[in-house]
Amino acid sequence: MRSPxxxxxxxxxxxxxxxxxxxxxxxxxxxxxxxPPAVLMLVQKIGGVVVGAFEPGGDLVGIIFGVTxxxxxxxxxxxxxxxxxxxxxxxxxxxxxxxxxxxxxxxxGVERALWTFDPLVARNANLNLNRLGARVLEYLPDLxxxxxxxxxxxxxxxxxxxxxxxxRSDGASVPATDPCMPHAPTITVADGSPLDPPLxxxxxxxxxxxxxxxxxxxxxxxxxxxxRRQTKxxxxxxxxxxxxxxxxxxDTTAGGGHYVVQKAEGDA
Numbered sequence: 001m002r003s004p005x006x007x008x009x010x011x012x013x014x015x016x017x018x019x020x021x022x023x024x025x026x027x028x029x030x031x032x033x034x035x036p037p038a039v040l041m042l043v044q045k046i047g048g049v050v051v052g053a054f055e056p057g058g059d060l061v062g063i064i065f066g067v068t069x070x071x072x073x074x075x076x077x078x079x080x081x082x083x084x085x086x087x088x089x090x091x092x093x094x095x096x097x098x099x100x101x102x103x104x105x106x107x108x109g110v111e112r113a114l115w116t117f118d119p120l121v122a123r124n125a126n127l128n129l130n131r132l133g134a135r136v137l138e139y140l141p142d143l144x145x146x147x148x149x150x151x152x153x154x155x156x157x158x159x160x161x162x163x164x165x166x167x168r169s170d171g172a173s174v175p176a177t178d179p180c181m182p183h184a185p186t187i188t189v190a191d192g193s194p195l196d197p198p199l200x201x202x203x204x205x206x207x208x209x210x211x212x213x214x215x216x217x218x219x220x221x222x223x224x225x226x227x228r229r230q231t232k233x234x235x236x237x238x239x240x241x242x243x244x245x246x247x248x249x250x251d252t253t254a255g256g257g258h259y260v261v262q263k264a265e266g267d268a
Contacts, residue, residue, distance in 0.1 A: 004055075004056070004091070005053040005054060005055055005056075005061060005062065005088075005093055005096065006053070006054045006056075007051055007052070007053055007054075007096060007097065007100045008051065008052060008054065009044065009050065009051060009052070010040065010041075010044070010050050010051070010052050010063075013037065015052060015060065016037035016040050016041055017037055018052075018059075018060040019035075019037070019040055019050075019052065019060065019063045019065075020034060020035070020036060020037055020040075022060060022061075022062075022063055022083050022085060023035065023063070023081065023083055025083075025085065025086070026083040026151070026152070027083075027150040027151050027152065028150055028151030031148075031150040031151065033144065033150055035065060035080070035081065040065060043065070043067055047068060047108065048065070048066060048067045048068065049064060049065065049066045049068075049077070049079075049101050049104055049105065050063075050064075050065050051063070051064050051097060051100050051101065051104075053084070053088075053093050053096060053097055055088070060085075061084065061085040061087075061088040061093060062082075062083065062084040062085065062088065062093040062094065062096075062097055063081070063082070063083050063097075064079065064081070064082045064097040064098065064100070064101050065079075065080050065081050065082075066078055066079040066080050066081075066101065066113070066115075067080065068105070068108065068110055074111070074112070075108070075109060075110045075111070075112075076110065076112045076113070076114060077101075077105050077110050077112070077113040077114070077167075078113070078114055078115065079098075079101065079113050079114070079115035079165075080115070082094060082097055082098065082115075084097075089123065090123065094127055095127055095131050095132070098127070098132055101113070102165075102167050105167050106167055106168075110167060111166065111167050111168055112164060112165065112166065112167060113164070113165040113167055114137075114162065114163065114164055114165070115134075115162075115163060115165075116140065116143060116160035116161060116162050116163070117160060117161055117163065118152070118153075118158075118159065118160060118161075118213075119139070119159065119160070119161050119209065119231060119235065119259070120156070120209050120210070120213040120227060120228065120231060121213060121214075122209055122210075122211065122212075122213075122248075122250055122255060122256050122257050125209070125248040125250075125257070125259070126248055126250045126257070128163055128165075129163075129245070129247055129248045130247065130248055130250070131171055132165055132169075132171055133165070133166070133169045133170075133171045134163040134164060134165040135163060135164050135165075135166075136161050136162070136163055136239075136244070136245040137161075137162045137163060137164050138161070138162040138239070139159065139160075139161060139162075139232070139235045139236055139239055140159065140160045140161070140162055141157075141159050141232065141236070142157055142158055142159065143158045143159065143160045144158035145158065152214065154217065155217040155221050155224055155225065156213070156217065156224050156225055156227075156228040157228065159228065159232055161235075161245075184202060184204040184205060184206050184260075185200040185202050185205055185206070186205075186206040186207075186208055186258065187199070187205065187206065187207045187208065187230060187231070187234040188208040188230070189208075189210075189223070189226045189227050189230050195226065195229070195230070196230075196233065199233070199234060199237050199238070203262065203263045204260060204261070204262050204263070205234075205238065205243070205261045205262075206258040206259065206260060206261070207231055207234045207235065207238075207258055207259045207261055208256065208257070208258040209227065209231060209256055209257060209258065209259070210223075210224075210227055210255075210256050211251070211254055211255030211256035212255060212256075213227060234261075235261075238261045242263060242264050243261050243262060243263050243264065244261070244262055244264050245259050245260070245261055246260050246261070246262045247259070247260050248260070
């Protein structure tokens, strides 16, 4: 889906200030993680990616920011933040920003990008794994501390997936169904299910996430915590046991969905 926005560099002081305001709306004014205007401007001058998405009226509705460095002798980009104004989400803005980032980095000769996202946010899982084809490398518990101040991380903490994006890729080809899925055991949080059930050793396991974890934090915080605890336990166990997160299947009717976690070939 083509996003109805204009993508361009932030150029004026007003643009950068709007970029900061959008960060505050997304993560909270007191989170301590806001990138200030001066840093956005300076990083842009030395080859960083600082791109805004502007609606037809000229207001900033999305921003992406990252820096490029060297890892193992090769260029690698750290995509530090991507934010979309709430009323513009699920309209292709995030994907448009990531593709613009990809285009610019390819022109610089950068082949890999890294970033993190919350595994419980279905929208981001669908974009990162299915649309872009990023690959999960690691589960990072409490990335921003055990009591993070960022607005989206209150209640359940700041666990993240670390992902890698091959910038030479056009994206992932993800089937809507999988013949293994109807027979694969599912790790979930459901009425009457035990809090810490045995983790099956099947070749394919499904790890479910809720439709809207952000809403649950406000309406049912204990349930939100249960989802974090259950999925954290599953992901840490399977990733340490030679499994890979191979894709995300989104429930287009109810929202949410599940990750397909598969034993890597060659592992007993």
